[in-house]
Amino acid sequence: MPTGDLETGSERLREVLETPRRAFIPLPDTQVVERPGWLQLITPSLRQGGLNEVAFSALDENEADAVIDETLETYRRLGLRFRWTVGPDCRPADLAERLARRGLRRSETLGMIRETxxxxxxxxxxxxxxxxxxxxxxxxxxxxxxxxxxxxxxxxxxxxxxxxxxxxxxxxxxxxxxxxxxxxxxxxxxxxxxxxxxxxxxxxxxxxxxxxxxxxxxxxxxxxxxxPFATSHARSSTSAPLLERLGFETLCRFEVFSND
Incomplete structure (x- = not known):
């Protein structure tokens, strides 16, 4: 696929991986928790999903378990369905395994792109x-x-x-x-x-x-x-094969964890 105005592979990867993190519209009760290495949304009015997620987490290895437990307790206490995206730029390297050990359901997601x-x-x-x-x-x-x-x-x-x-x-x-x-x-x-x-x-x-x-x-x-481009984060078991047949190219694979 021609690269158009995304000239390098790293630019295309950023467009697939980082840009969608800013796709949300906050509701009046949405809390956007943002700091270096962290982007999280908490929305009590959407109990069944949506605007409740950890979109990015680059944690210190020695502090990761405490942050994970505190985050999970926040969503549990509020009774919210949520997801935690573990992209290739998240840390520590075993973040996915730490979340899996806490009983969260994991699904493989593909970061995909194609020209429009x-x-x-x-x-x-x-x-x-x-x-x-x-x-x-x-x-x-x-x-x-x-x-x-x-x-x-x-x-x-x-x-x-x-x-x-x-x-x-x-x-x-x-x-x-x-x-x-x-x-x-x-x-x-x-x-x-x-x-x-x-x-x-x-x-x-x-x-x-x-x-x-x-x-x-x-x-x-x-x-x-x-x-010029369309991107998607597609589950490997559902929408990703359909998008592939429609001309989308996979640039990265990562995991999304949820409590449902």
Whole structure:
């Protein structure tokens, strides 16, 4: 794949690994805990996930266990579903093993990238994808909540904030199958890339081209905004093989831990 305006492999890796850490929109109760070597989000109003994560952790080897235990206790005390991303730039070297020993569920994630310039393939005639606005945000949120098995009320409140947030870096997309809401996805725009996130298709509608259509719609949006690259953090067991078939290249592999 040509490198475009990301001239070196290290620049492309930073775009895949570091840039998405700034993809969040904080809610009024979100605590952003940031210091050298640490970025963490705590959002009590989203108990079932979202805006509750350790996005980056470069810890001193001798202090890591204490920090891990304190962090886990914070989320446990608040009753929050959370995730902890252990990227290739996290420390100490055995951070993943330390988290696994505490009983967190681990999944392999691929940091992926592709150019947006190529024209996306047409969706199947039964599939349509639309950008979400105020008139469809509730429908989108109910579909998203069903796909991720979450309470729709806080998700709806968050998505309304996304639509009205100053600067509007986020875009939401709703896929329909024969007019029925069947899948959702989002993106966050940055200067040189869009970050694809939260793609989900309801079980009854899978293997009908909806995931592909959601990816292609977002690639088309990015190309229309002259944003040259799309990135994603994709689970190796679910979305990564689909993205690979759609032209995404894997730049790194890392692990994400969660308490669900």
């Amino acid at each position: 310039a190529a024209a996306p393939a047409e969706a199947a005639s039964d599939v349509t994808v639309e950008q979400v606005d105020e008139s469809t945000v509730e429908e989108f949120s109910r579909t998203m909540a069903a796909g991720w098995e979450m309470d729709p009320e806080p998700i709806t409140a968050f998505n309304r904030l996304v639509l009205t947030h100053p600067g509007r870096r986020h875009r939401l997309f709703l896929a329909r199958y024969r007019g029925v809401p069947a899948g959702t996805a989002g993106l966050v725009t940055f200067e040189r890339s869009v970050y694809l996130l939260s793609g989900v298709v309801l079980p009854a509608f899978r293997k009908r081209g909806l995931y592909r259509a959601l990816v292609n719609a977002r690639l088309g949006y990015a190309a229309g905004q002259d944003i």
